[in-house]
Amino acid sequence: LRNETEIIERIWQALPTRPRKKSGDWLQLGVGDDAAVIRAANRDGAADGDWVLSTDAFLERVHFLTEVHSPADIGYKALARATSDLAAMGAVPKFFLLSMALPPDRTGAWLDGFLKGMSQAAREFGMMLIGGDTSRFRSAAINVTVGGQAVSDKGGRVHILTRSGARPGDLIYVSGTLGAAQLGLEVILHGLDGKARGPKIPRGGTWKRLLQPHLRPRIQIALGRWLAGENAPRRPIATAAIDSSDGLSTDLNHICQASGVGARIWASKIPAVRVPQGLRRRGFGLDPLQLALHGGEDYQLLFTVPPATSRGLPKQIRGVRLTQIGEIVRFSARSKKNAFCVELVGDEGGARPLQARGWDSFANQA
């Protein structure tokens, strides 16, 4: 049985993908990044006209549970997580196409709730529905294809943030807090809402704060645009970027693989979620560093900047904190072989390879 990486590689190998790019080609960026980029035909070097496209499935019992998640939260998140891929490219979200496969008993009140949440997300992100498909199905299976416009700098040059631009010497940054979405999910999965054994979290302010990052993730559209150099004098701020959807260990690995570099990060620098004392002691595995390293769905931006840019980088942008967590290094042959291109420096100063242990839909198959 194949894992997710193997499945994706098989798909790319079996289907026609990006050929060598020709001058005037409509395809600017094909498979392998957060999104693809297409350009109007015969408009090589055009200052606008680049569209950024991505598609994302959101599936019952895989990504959400209808007995746990409200229809409105599911609708909001279905659009948010797809649109996060546009944020990671520094694009301005514009439209989406919505495929809804639903059991018949989900086409009434449940659908209305779902659409309410999705509509809220669409208005927040400035997006419009331009197409879709509906079918009955035994489970709810939602697919969202999103499109956005690439930003341009003051000189009219179009910039896209890819995974492949990181260079040795660049500094690694992450926005916001890592592990918060995973913590919210664990709170739900462990039944810490007072119904099950274990520490109780009273429903109320604390409860809400713990669940919010999981239920209603904030996606980083404004930060992405800024990092891509929108209205900047010359070039993007970031050399590479990705959204932290699968977990830091996996997402940083994607940047390293795509850029052909290694990375070294410091455990002490990672802005890990604060875990309430009660939850840390009860053996739920709710260690802040582990949540931050391998927990998915934070939808923060993980990006790299050259040293010169790093010196002038603000501590926060548009209300979002930026934290330097490490540096891009050369990729040694040994680490290449072992496929551990990320090193974690622990509190005691020792470095060890960091395995990508984030979200893999096909991992741990029965």
Place this chain on the structure above:
Amino acid sequence: LRNETEIIERIWQALPTRPRKKSGDWLQLGVGDDAAVIRAANRDGAADGDWVLSTDAFLERVHFLTEVHSPADIGYKALARATSDLAAMGAVPKFFLLSMALPPDRTGAWLDGFLKGMSQAAREFGMMLIGGDTSRFRSAAINVTVGGQAVSDKGGRVHILTRSGARPGDLIYVSGTLGAAQLGLEVILHGLDGKARGPKIPRGGTWKRLLQPHLRPRIQIALGRWLAGENAPRRPIATAAIDSSDGLSTDLNHICQASGVGARIWASKIPAVRVPQGLRRRGFGLDPLQLALHGGEDYQLLFTVPPATSRGLPKQIRGVRLTQIGEIVRFSARSKKNAFCVELVGDEGGARPLQARGWDSFANQA
């Protein structure tokens, strides 16, 4: 419980859709047609640069049965049916994004077969994979988002075939044969492969010819481009077009609703599939006219042309037969109220309203 039309209307009502189109707007065509059309920003009146986008789900036990359909046939058809929406707009297929939700045991040989069929379709249509998503899921749920380029005439003017351009007096045409895909499906569903009671169809040439339109539909890309006026002196050949995916009665109804017109078609003129004698007599409901009127998945083009154009229309285009089946008429208030905007003239000359009885995923709910 809502039917498909009601669900779609609810979605359009609840989510932000096309606002009033402004000059220079990137959105050329929003929800409600076979596909959406986006234009590069700030390129009002550009001669190229329009992208046509559509999304389509292909679901296990709804659209295909893994115990009946080979993985390669499923892969071919998943891309073909999505791309047919581009053909109906007269666009040139260019790319697709593929979402694959699969049970773990379908990620090996089954996936390889699926990709083989899909790759064949992609090469046939001239399309490239530019993005996608993979997840494990309890059923196979495939979603394909396709993109194509709008064609332009000799003067560089871009033309898109929509559902909304039919005018009273226009003649109604259809390509190829109708009901053939439904006949193939019925042959499979009734177990006429020699395993069940009833008439037997020996496996071989006849068998293959009966199943082919269902298993490997031919989509009408070249015809669509021609109808859209590619390289034509001035304007498109067709005033409106749609692909016959849900069945003639339903698809013609879509053109009428979108164009605000009525339609009158003659039963005797419809190019219905030929049903072998044995199958007609056994009470399987395999009546050629019924198959042609309500059978789905033929992926032929149903289109309208003005009378002047009609007089010079060839009998076939690029190997595909064109048949005039009726005419567009004014839409009377009475038929509006009853939502039967299509009239069928029978062999005896009497006209009766034709109910849209084609494919509705949510019809006949338990």
